[in-house]
Amino acid sequence: MFTTLPSTTSTPDLPLDLFDAIADLKQRLNAVVLAHYYQDPDIQDVADYIGDSLGLSQQAAQTDADVIVFAGVHFMAETAKILNPHKQVLLPDLDAGCSLADSCPPAEFAQFKAEHPDHVVVSYINCTADIKAMSDIICTSSNAVKLVNQIPADQPIIFAPDRNLGRYVMAQTGRDLVLWQGSCIVHETFSEKKIIQLQTTHPEAVVIAHPECEPAVLHQAEFIGSTTALLNYVQSCDRTQFIVVTEPGIIHQMEKQMPHKQFIPAPPIANCACNECPHMRLNTLEKLYLAMRDRTPEVIVPEATRQAALKPIQRMLAMS
Ligand code: 13P
Numbered sequence: 001m002f003t004t005l006p007s008t009t010s011t012p013d014l015p016l017d018l019f020d021a022i023a024d025l026k027q028r029l030n031a032v033v034l035a036h037y038y039q040d041p042d043i044q045d046v047a048d049y050i051g052d053s054l055g056l057s058q059q060a061a062q063t064d065a066d067v068i069v070f071a072g073v074h075f076m077a078e079t080a081k082i083l084n085p086h087k088q089v090l091l092p093d094l095d096a097g098c099s100l101a102d103s104c105p106p107a108e109f110a111q112f113k114a115e116h117p118d119h120v121v122v123s124y125i126n127c128t129a130d131i132k133a134m135s136d137i138i139c140t141s142s143n144a145v146k147l148v149n150q151i152p153a154d155q156p157i158i159f160a161p162d163r164n165l166g167r168y169v170m171a172q173t174g175r176d177l178v179l180w181q182g183s184c185i186v187h188e189t190f191s192e193k194k195i196i197q198l199q200t201t202h203p204e205a206v207v208i209a210h211p212e213c214e215p216a217v218l219h220q221a222e223f224i225g226s227t228t229a230l231l232n233y234v235q236s237c238d239r240t241q242f243i244v245v246t247e248p249g250i251i252h253q254m255e256k257q258m259p260h261k262q263f264i265p266a267p268p269i270a271n272c273a274c275n276e277c278p279h280m281r282l283n284t285l286e287k288l289y290l291a292m293r294d295r296t297p298e299v300i301v302p303e304a305t306r307q308a309a310l311k312p313i314q315r316m317l318a319m320s
């Protein structure tokens with residue numbers, strides 16, 4: 001009697017042309033691929049839409065696809081699921097988390113919130129559904145200043161979880177925010193010293209930075225903004241050389257759209273690749289294909305949490 005031996009290889013069967021296979025699956029599933037700028041260039045190239053967190057949420061809110069394939073990190077796919085309870089939301093690697101979201105555990109945040117009972121809670125979208133469910137308004141790096149400016153001046157505010165974005169919003173709005181002390185491991189890897197060194201060898205370059213960087217790093221920047229804002233800025237700026245102080249995945253779009261300009265990734269403090277987000281980079285084109293082929297892994301949000309988290313997201317979309 002013959003038995004089927006278990007496969008000795010861990011690589012599942014893959015088609016020769018993943019780009020074609022993914023295009024075919026998009027049609028068969030009526031799927032849309034949404035990708036963040038920090039994704040691997042190949043993933044960006046198969047995406048139907050590439051954007052920052054606000055743009056991706058807006059796309060997720062209006063898509064008529066049956067399946068959303070989210071090439072980003074867990075909190076982004078979770079937001080898409082909160083907005084689309086009846087659609088399937090696939091994340092190529094379920095372990096693609098976020099150090100910033102992890103820096104705000106729900107039980108500790110509930111305690112922090114209880115210590116400030118008269119405060120409105122504005123949470124950066126880089127947090128879990130449980131934190132969103134405890135928040136009044138969600139914001140992203142592209143609308144945080146605008147949203148905080150819409151809150152009455154005498155209303156005290158908790159801002160969570162990113163202390164760097166919070167400090168940036170405080171400086172821009174003149175508001176005194178109570179900050180949760182969370183941060184992003186990637187953006188905290190940039191140093192003022194390394195950027196100044198780079199400026200001495202590239203004196204013509206414009207420094208542009210994401211507001212998740214520390215204040216000393218932001219102090220060196222001529223322009224600060226979300227990933228989409230950074231992309232728009234380098235498009236409209238007549239200078240041709242830029243030092244880009246954020247995850248270098250964004251440079252793929254910059255180079256594609258502006259091949260005549262030069263984009264220099266800001267180096268991390270150490271001699272490592274730690275300016276690349278280890279969570280975002282868990283997704284690969286192969287995993288994206290397999291997720292579509294096998295319709296898994298799927299992001300699920302418990303219904304009570306989803307309903308509570310939906311309100312502050314809808315508030316953000318209405319106020320943006
Ligand atoms: P953006 O909304 O600017 O794309 O930021 C997302 C993010 O995770 C930055 O680390």
Ligand code: SF4
Nearest residue numbers: 098099100184186277
């Ligand atoms: Fe989270 Fe930072 Fe990665 Fe953005 S870059 S997903 S904030 S760990």
